[in-house]
Amino acid sequence: MMAGKEVVAAGFIVFRSLSSEIQYLLLQTSYGQHHWTPPKGHVDPGESEFETALRETAEEAGLNKSHLEIVDNFKKTLHYPVNGRPKRVVYWLAKMKDPEMPVTLSDEHIDFKWLKLEEANKLISQYKDMQTVFNETDEFLKTKGNNL
Template sequence: MAGKEVVAAGFIVFRTISSEIQYLLLQTSYGQHHWTPPKGHVDPGESEFDTALRETTEEAGLNRSHLEVIDNFKKTLNYPVNGRPKRVVYWLAKMKDPEMAVTLSDEHIDFKWLKVQEANELITQYKDLQAVLNDADEYLKSKYSNL
């Protein structure tokens, strides 16, 4: 029997440098040291959006005042983890200051700002996350004609 659903939330954080869109990926300090956007488990009584804000602040040092949340972009992934269903909700958020420093927590050992193709090369084992990044990239390029 499958266990209770695990719910997590985070932001696909991006910045634009010289008309180039770059996405923030964090490398975990545990397990296989995989790369993901900032995200984490929803605490009891916490909304998914509030979780995304909290986790992005905890993991990357970026709080609500540093980010412009993009309306109309929200993606949900569903996949099993250790025999339990997991749902991860991502919003898209732009860095207000593209030069702002990222401050990692002890949950991560590195971060990179990458174009979508480079990001997808780091997350080859997560096809659904690659699809979310590709969707975000297409959305941004259609929304901002100068990118």
């Protein structure tokens, strides 16, 4: 049984389309085991989850709302324990308006990569639920095709 208040975080699965190839943005943390993750962070008091996703993506990757095209009707939520507390992470999907726009990392991260689905899944292989989100995202984008 998990004790404690639920921790809530939010972020974006950011992708770009380069010569008809979809690539996903992953950031490598500068803390812990230096795992790879989409930009995300904890919801601040008085902030909506969507506002958090925008703020954290701007802080962690230097990408603000003007750089991103938010994809309607796509939202994924993960639930998992962290340090004995339940955690809920909400992700929206965002396309880079300019696929060549540089990513600017905060001190919370030491590296970033744009990766195809298979490569992204290798980097996040210890997080099966995150892999599922990436797989579902890729399927969603393939069914949308050029309608994004």
